[in-house]
Amino acid sequence: MSWTKTPIRGVLLDITGVLYNSGEGDGEAIPGSVEAVARLAASGTPVRFCTNETMTTRRRLVEKLRRLGFDIELDQVFSPVPAVVSELRRRRLRPFLVSHPDVAEEFADVVTMNPNAVVLADAGRHFTYEILNEAFRVLITNPDAVLFSLGIGKYYKDADRLTLDVGPFARALEYATSRKAEVVGKPAKAFFETALRDMGVEPNDAVMVGDDIVNDVGGAQKCGIRGVQVRTGKFQPGDERHPDVKPDAFVNNLAEAVDEILRKKEQA
Amino acid sequence: MSWTKTPIRGVLLDITGVLYNSGEGDGEAIPGSVEAVARLAASGTPVRFCTNETMTTRRRLVEKLRRLGFDIELDQVFSPVPAVVSELRRRRLRPFLVSHPDVAEEFADVVTMNPNAVVLADAGRHFTYEILNEAFRVLITNPDAVLFSLGIGKYYKDADRLTLDVGPFARALEYATSRKAEVVGKPAKAFFETALRDMGVEPNDAVMVGDDIVNDVGGAQKCGIRGVQVRTGKFQPGDERHPDVKPDAFVNNLAEAVDEILRKKEQA
Numbered sequence: 001m002s003w004t005k006t007p008i009r010g011v012l013l014d015i016t017g018v019l020y021n022s023g024e025g026d027g028e029a030i031p032g033s034v035e036a037v038a039r040l041a042a043s044g045t046p047v048r049f050c051t052n053e054t055m056t057t058r059r060r061l062v063e064k065l066r067r068l069g070f071d072i073e074l075d076q077v078f079s080p081v082p083a084v085v086s087e088l089r090r091r092r093l094r095p096f097l098v099s100h101p102d103v104a105e106e107f108a109d110v111v112t113m114n115p116n117a118v119v120l121a122d123a124g125r126h127f128t129y130e131i132l133n134e135a136f137r138v139l140i141t142n143p144d145a146v147l148f149s150l151g152i153g154k155y156y157k158d159a160d161r162l163t164l165d166v167g168p169f170a171r172a173l174e175y176a177t178s179r180k181a182e183v184v185g186k187p188a189k190a191f192f193e194t195a196l197r198d199m200g201v202e203p204n205d206a207v208m209v210g211d212d213i214v215n216d217v218g219g220a221q222k223c224g225i226r227g228v229q230v231r232t233g234k235f236q237p238g239d240e241r242h243p244d245v246k247p248d249a250f251v252n253n254l255a256e257a258v259d260e261i262l263r264k265k266e267q268a
Numbered sequence: 269m270s271w272t273k274t275p276i277r278g279v280l281l282d283i284t285g286v287l288y289n290s291g292e293g294d295g296e297a298i299p300g301s302v303e304a305v306a307r308l309a310a311s312g313t314p315v316r317f318c319t320n321e322t323m324t325t326r327r328r329l330v331e332k333l334r335r336l337g338f339d340i341e342l343d344q345v346f347s348p349v350p351a352v353v354s355e356l357r358r359r360r361l362r363p364f365l366v367s368h369p370d371v372a373e374e375f376a377d378v379v380t381m382n383p384n385a386v387v388l389a390d391a392g393r394h395f396t397y398e399i400l401n402e403a404f405r406v407l408i409t410n411p412d413a414v415l416f417s418l419g420i421g422k423y424y425k426d427a428d429r430l431t432l433d434v435g436p437f438a439r440a441l442e443y444a445t446s447r448k449a450e451v452v453g454k455p456a457k458a459f460f461e462t463a464l465r466d467m468g469v470e471p472n473d474a475v476m477v478g479d480d481i482v483n484d485v486g487g488a489q490k491c492g493i494r495g496v497q498v499r500t501g502k503f504q505p506g507d508e509r510h511p512d513v514k515p516d517a518f519v520n521n522l523a524e525a526v527d528e529i530l531r532k533k534e535q536a
Contacts, residue, residue: 136423
């Protein structure tokens with residue numbers, strides 16, 4: 001296959017829809033994915049996990065993945081919350097948080113009094129009319145207030161049902177306040193670059209495997225990283241003829257992608 | 269003033285922010301507006317009320333306005349709900365309703381089983397994550413399902429606070445489902461035209477007075493109706509330098525607009 005013609009020295013993996021599907025309790029591992037991650041590790045290929053998951057802390061996410069059988073360390077996981085926390089600190093911004101209570105501990109050191117910014121995470125059922133109005137008023141009463149959106153995903157699969165992600169709510173507040181959100185997380189270039197830097201791998205030596213054709217595959221490609229689309233998670237048949245994004249490859253699942261990466265590595 | 273150079277043979281009025289401000293209980297009449305409506309009626313000038321109010325029935329809205337002192341009849345009021353009900357019937361569409369329970373009676377005769385459309389009204393605190401997800405799933409599972417938005421307003425003033433209107437939620441579902449909403453109500457041309465036809469008045473003989481520069485003033489102007497912006501309701505100083513819409517006039521309130529209309533009428 002053409003996507004493995006040049007060497008792959010580092011692998012970026014999306015988590016939800018690639019490693020496992022969320023749902024009741026811990027959700028369930030996608031068949032072959034636990035072994036695929038273990039085989040990559042055994043081959044000595046550096047791996048980082050790039051997730052837009054913001055409904056829970058990285059710690060809780062890693063604990064859940066370990067219960068599902070994945071051999072994964074906290075410092076391999078890159079998620080938007082730590083990234084936005086450091087951005088808020090750097091720019092001395094005080095956010096109004098639209099987020100799930102389960103992620104509160106990651107914002108514990110952030111000053112939120114008298115807010116001059118809004119951070120939209122995946123708040124799930126905590127996306128209430130009241131909370132959205134509070135966020136709206138922070139923005140509409142202060143033209144300089146910054147709107148951060150942790151990812152801009154349209155929807156994801158939860159317990160076999162497609163479910164609204166943070167992106168639609170960002171678009172709602174953008175429209176209401178006539179301003180543009182700053183995206184932290186995929187598909188922002190800085191997010192992929194941070195994970196690559198941590199592996200010491202150049203973009204054209206890396207591959208990103210994801211189920212979101214725009215945010216995983218298209219986002220990676222814009223950084224010069226190969227983008228591989230799995231047919232698991234939120235994948236829809238229509239993605240194979242997406243108007244804007246042409247993945248470097250489609251694979252049925254992560255196991256198939258890893259098969260190909262390791263086959264090439266053995267040949268080398 | 270130039271906006272009254274040619275005769276005004278019919279007047280369209282927005283309700284919220286022009287006649288009254290919503291808020292606790294019935295809200296309150298804007299000073300001078302009760303008398304202004306009475307003076308227009310006494311002068312024999314035809315008047316219709318074009319509102320995007322969809323959180324309550326026309327009947328309840330008219331009852332409230334009468335309690336506030338306005339002399340107004342049900343059949344003078346044009347609102348999006350009756351308009352969308354007739355559109356659904358004409359196209360044999362079965363909607364999933366995102367709306368406030370107070371408006372349910374207007375949809376009483378509409379078949380909602382096995383929905384192939386979504387109608388977004390101003391649901392207020394009934395814009396919940398669960399309801400928005402249900403609407404999203406109707407649309408995402410059926411590429412032919414139609415999304416109707418009853419107006420596309422960004423926000424309105426409620427009890428002195430700016431509050432999210434239906435528009436941001438329409439944008440959210442548009443983004444999530446990659447489709448465009450059909451707008452019923454202002455600023456849709458058909459909506460203004462229905463009210464004009466009811467008065468038997470041509471667009472260039474009419475004026476629309478509203479507090480929403482895009483939906484009232486800009487919408488009317490696109491139909492060839494003069495658009496007058498009041499400095500009450502949701503008006504913001506920034507509206508005076510709006511990038512897209514240049515009102516035919518700014519007036520401090522409805523009373524001032526009616527003064528000018530009647531002064532010209534007496535001269536004629």
